Amino acid sequence: MPRKNHARVVLALLFSLMGFTYASAQEKAKTLFTGTFHGKVHPTSGRATVYQETDGRQMLRLTNFKTSNGPDVHVVLIAAKDADDDANFLKNSTERIELGGLKGNEGDQNYDIPKGTDLHRFQTVSIYCVRFNANFGAAPLEKF
Amino acid sequence: MTNNAKTSLLRREWMLAAVTLLVLIALWWTFRPEKLWVNQKVNEAAPFDESSTAQPILTARFEANAQQTSGRATVCRKPDGGKYLRLSDFTPPNGSDIHVLLARGDNPKTAQEAADGQSEGIDCGPLKSNQGNQDCDLPMAADLGRYDAVVIYGQTPRAVFGIAKLEPF
Numbered sequence: 001m002p003r004k005n006h007a008r009v010v011l012a013l014l015f016s017l018m019g020f021t022y023a024s025a026q027e028k029a030k031t032l033f034t035g036t037f038h039g040k041v042h043p044t045s046g047r048a049t050v051y052q053e054t055d056g057r058q059m060l061r062l063t064n065f066k067t068s069n070g071p072d073v074h075v076v077l078i079a080a081k082d083a084d085d086d087a088n089f090l091k092n093s094t095e096r097i098e099l100g101g102l103k104g105n106e107g108d109q110n111y112d113i114p115k116g117t118d119l120h121r122f123q124t125v126s127i128y129c130v131r132f133n134a135n136f137g138a139a140p141l142e143k144f
Numbered sequence: 145m146t147n148n149a150k151t152s153l154l155r156r157e158w159m160l161a162a163v164t165l166l167v168l169i170a171l172w173w174t175f176r177p178e179k180l181w182v183n184q185k186v187n188e189a190a191p192f193d194e195s196s197t198a199q200p201i202l203t204a205r206f207e208a209n210a211q212q213t214s215g216r217a218t219v220c221r222k223p224d225g226g227k228y229l230r231l232s233d234f235t236p237p238n239g240s241d242i243h244v245l246l247a248r249g250d251n252p253k254t255a256q257e258a259a260d261g262q263s264e265g266i267d268c269g270p271l272k273s274n275q276g277n278q279d280c281d282l283p284m285a286a287d288l289g290r291y292d293a294v295v296i297y298g299q300t301p302r303a304v305f306g307i308a309k310l311e312p313f
Contacts, residue, residue, distance in 0.1 A: 053191055071179065
């Protein structure tokens with residue numbers, strides 16, 4: 001009986017160890033898409049990258065990012081291949097998904113992407129001034 | 145001037161001042177001119193541990209040249225300092241003896257020179273397989289700042305099939 005218990009403990013340990021190594025091998029955000037910003041009227045530069053986290057959530061991360069500061073500036077995903085400077089998404093009736101107000105006009109920042117967003121359709125990130133309906137800068141996303 | 149007229153004039157001045165102030169506040173709120181010279185800096189962490197996993201440093205997608213070559217080339221740095229080149233989402237050109245090369249210059253002319261061995265480059269050798277992701281190690285001492293593009297070329301005949309103009313990640 002004690003020997004049987006020992007075997008059980010050893011087996012349990014072995015399985016948990018396997019589970020642990022499997023989990024740690026999985027424990028890395030996957031890079032799905034990436035692209036660089038362009039924008040001359042309101043100088044915008046840097047990189048936009050979409051990551052899939054281990055729990056399945058998708059996140060947009062801006063790195064080496066810089067844009068001009070302005071009123072009511074938001075980060076949006078648009079259903080377009082690209083966007084010109086100062087493009088008016090309201091007038092052009094460009095579909096967009098709101099990711100939130102721009103946290104800062106300089107530096108690395110993360111934004112959650114709503115569940116179920118089709119990134120093959122909403123394939124461009126735009127820094128959008130909602131008050132004046134003007135695109136400050138756009139980053140078309142391409143498969144990583 | 146009577147006392148009454150004086151007070152009404154004073155009242156009118158106050159009204160004017162109040163309205164002007166409101167208009168100024170509305171204008172300020174609309175345009176936020178101070179943002180022209182005030183920067184808002186943020187620095188959020190990556191959704192992964194940047195120090196324990198390999199990090200991309202340069203990346204680009206291939207622009208097809210002579211034949212259909214598509215996909216992405218990314219130069220990565222491992223935590224131990226080792227560097228490697230990864231081809232992902234990759235469709236190679238037809239043919240055998242297809243090579244991968246890290247080259248200087250990013251136009252067809254410089255790519256052809258690199259493929260011909262006339263300019264400095266790091267040849268990663270022939271493609272390992274015809275499908276999927278593949279990695280090739282780069283020399284530890286490679287100065288990646290010197291290279292501008294990843295070139296896919298065929299040995300016989302010596303032809304450039306694809307160029308990826310590297311950009312910082």
